[in-house]
Amino acid sequence: TTASEQLTQKLKTLSVTPLQEYPNCFPDVNPVDIYRSHLTSILTEVTGVDAKIVYPALQWTQTLEKGDLVLPVPALRVKGKKPDELAAEWIQKFPESPLVHPPSHNGAFLQFFFKVDKLAEVLIPSILKKKQAFGLNPFLGLKDINEPSKGRKRMIVEFSSPNIAKPFHAGHLRSTIIGGFLSNLYEGAGWEVIRMNYLGDWGKQYGLLALGFEKYGDEEALKADPINHLYEIYVKINKDLTEEKDQIKELEAAGKDASELKDNGLDEQARRYFKAMTDNDKKAIDQWARFRDLSIRRYKETYARLNINFDDYSGESQVKQEGMDAAAKRMADMGVSEESEGAVIVDFSKHVPGKVGKSLERPIIKKKDGTALYLTRDITEMMQREEKYHFDHMIYVVASAQDLHLKQLFKIIELIGYKELAQKVQHINFGLVLGMSTRKGTVKFLDDILRDVGEKMHEVMMTNATKYEQVDDPLGTADILGISSVMVQDMSGKRINNYEFNMDAMTSxxxxxxxxxxxxxxxxxxxxxxxxxxxxxxxxxxxxxxxxxxxxxxxxxxxxxxxxxxxxxxxxxxxxxxxxxxxxxxxxxxxxxxxxxxxxxxxxxxxxxxxxxxxxxxxxxxxxxxxxxxxxxx
Ligand code: ARG
Structure with missing residues (x-):
């Protein structure tokens, strides 16, 4: 027998009349929907209002004193009488029910309290049988709820998206936590979810990094700890670059010739190296690909500790030049972009009326020297993802510091005629983490954060010696508890709120x-x-x-x-x-x-x-x- 047959059977023994079906009503999946359906049948009789209006008006409550379900009387749109009069009238007419106590009312709200003995009978067996599946609703993600064979809707969740050789900062941490959660949430609702990481892995700075590796690199160190080693090199070579810039300034200030440094210095070499990368020069590309692969391998280990597994490591490097050329042409042809002082820009105030247009500013699409920018890549990347995945929805989990960037991106997609695509994309933003530092100083990498909270948790555990002795794997447990501390603190408030990174509070x-x-x-x-x-x-x-x-x-x-x-x-x-x-x-x-x-x-x-x-x-x-x-x- 199927779950729904069992339920029908059970309800019969509880003398509940057969349940009516309603849109978004899933009694097999959600026991409270049994009550919604049952109450709707009664309420349509009592109020004379259509079930289509009654069903969605039944709300769950945050506090038990208010009841298990409530009905805001005005939501039924009955004219001519005051809500509390109506409520009183309906209560009078309300028949005896096997599942709910006679209703009461609190102003304009009808309150329903479940008969808990009956609740136990439908709820507990359902949970005991469903186990991990309890709380999931695999029907919501179906393309057509009446025809499951048509398949599931597809969602891309883009999140984490750190930059290779640069610190993994609080913004990446929050994106990772929130994005991992949203992916699980949609998967549980029956969507097909593609977890995507959009790495910062392209640009002149990766030419500079390769030069840095020639100068300071160490094969062993790279293999042992690519993330930290590449970062060290990145710091050193950037210091050299700053010194070079200072030197040029000094020379010029003194009226001396700086052309040698300008034409052959680090900056120019980095530019050339990156040019070789974009020209697909084998040696340059191979070296860069090695940095990228080793970094990803390391990232994967860390993500695994957070129970996250990406399906696709995309990144700025994966955006195709032809695609960018085509997008640039389309923007120009449609009059969305224009030249300004040798660069190509989008002046939103010309395309979007009023304040909104102004607030979107005038971003650069292509620099004077022809290099494409972050925004340009995102435009093309979005179209590539559409082509590759034909997704039904896509979420970008990115800090609110990039609100403007994503607004510009979505608007450009719309302005160049991809209206449907623009409607399928969504920015999920979040606030800052303040003072994310540990006892060892400012945090740079996810590993550092996790190690530090793990150690702190271990100390906390050791304060209770008897308990500590009973744990099989105290270090492993401390690690998991540390990770939970960070995650729970992050998820405690609304996403948009900033919060203070507080090691003592989170590990308590x-x-x-x-x-x-x-x-x-x-x-x-x-x-x-x-x-x-x-x-x-x-x-x-x-x-x-x-x-x-x-x-x-x-x-x-x-x-x-x-x-x-x-x-x-x-x-x-x-x-x-x-x-x-x-x-x-x-x-x-x-x-x-x-x-x-x-x-x-x-x-x-x-x-x-x-x-x-x-x-x-x-x-x-x-x-x-x-x-x-x-x-x-x-
Ligand atoms: N790598 C970027 C950063 O660290 C975040 C990327 C966000 N995603 C996007 N599609 N732009 O700031």
Whole structure:
């Protein structure tokens, strides 16, 4: 029997009349949708309003005191009476329901409280059976919900996108965390997700880097630690370049000839080297490709610690010259770009009326010497991605410092006639991390950050010697806890907010931190190990034994998880999930004293354990959705 047949069967035993189908209603996937469907059927009778209006008006609540679902009366658009009068009238007419208590009203809101014994009957078995799949809704990403054979929608999430040989800064860190999360979120909603990294890996500075390697490079060091070695070289050779520039200035100030330095100095050599790269000179390209490959290999190891695996390492180097020529021609032909002082620019004020046009400024598309810029590459890259992947949607996870850049990019795509493409792309931005430094100074690389928080977490763990001794792999655990600390702090606020990088606060067990969440998870694992009941035993539990208010609250909070995930597809904020997980773990930790397992008789033990196992699944799924690695012991 399928899940939906089982559900129909179950509802029959609960004397619930067969559920009506509604758009966006997935009772097999989201138990709360059973209530939405059931309530909609009743409410259409009671109010005379069409189900199409009633169903989407039923909202979930953030706080349990307000009810499990609420209906804002004005949303039904019934004329002639005041909302609270209508509410009172409808409450009068409301028939007895097997699933919900008689409604109440709070001003213009009708409040519905679930009959929790029935909730337990539909919710717990569903979670115990679905396990990792609980909270996911694979139907949302279907091209056509009625015809799954037509396939899934395709999404590109571009994120992280560091620059080779340059520091991996806070902006890259946040992009990595948020982008990894969004990828998981859409995958869970049934989309086909392509995780893409758009590396900064092209330009004159990579010619300079190659020169630097000739001067300062070391094969062994490169292979052992490409990221740091290339960065060291980059720093040294840039210092040389600065000195050269100073020298030229001095010579010129003294009225002396600087032409030798100008014609054959580092800067000119770097330009020539990069020219050789763009001309596909084998030696130059091979050297550059080696730097790139070794760097990517190293990045991959670090990303793996964050549970991230990119499908495509694109980058500025991957943008084709022919493509850029074609795009430049199109912009010129359509009158979008124009010449200005020898360069090519887009003057948005001529194409977009009013303030908006002005605010988009006048970016350069091609410099006097013909070199293409960051923006130009992005224009062509977007078209290349469209051609390669035929995506349905694409997200750029980039710091809000680049808001203007992405606005310019999207507008140009629209102005040159790719309206549909322009509608499929979205910028997900985020604020700054302030003071991201560690005890060893300002952080440069992701590895440094992760190592430092790992060490700090290890120190914190060692303060509790008895517990520390019970952990099998303390260093590995400290590493994971450190990563969780950083990620949870990053995801605590809205994306757009800036936050202070605070090592002490993020590694604390107190407050809503990564270690706290991990602790809540490890505690559930420990209970599971001790109680050791099989799935069959849990599924046969008599859930009517869950009578305490703590059990009821926990059940109600747990039931919200699929709605939370669905709501997150609207907010696209990691904090939507994280805030919920903290709410759930708080309800959990306050119930332990009231819902004891050890010492309870067998049937009660089974029922309570079924509840804890459900909480465990929700916490585990939520943490993984965020990109965290839940630990079993700590
Ligand atoms: N590499 C860029 C930087 O570090 C970020 C790239 C963002 N993505 C894009 N398509 N422009 O600033």
């Amino acid at each position: 067990f107190e407050g809503d931190t990564g270690p706290y969440l991990q602790y809540a998870h490890a505690r559930l694992c420990s209970i599971t190990r001790r109680v050791a009941l099989s799935d069959e035993e849990l599924l046969s539990a008599d859930l009517s034994l869950l009578t305490e208010s703590h059990a009821h609250n926990l059940l109600r909070v747990i039931s919200q998880y699929p709605d939370v995930v669905q709501n997150t597809l609207k907010t696209l904020e990691p904090t939507t999930v994280l805030t919920y997980l903290f709410k759930m773990t708080h309800a959990l930790s306050s119930s332990y004293d009231h819902l004891r397992i050890v010492g309870s008789e067998k049937e009660l033990m089974k029922a309570r354990m079924a509840l804890y196992a459900s909480a465990h699944t929700v916490l585990n799924n939520g943490m993984k959705l965020l990109g965290l690695t839940p630990v079993e012991r700590m």
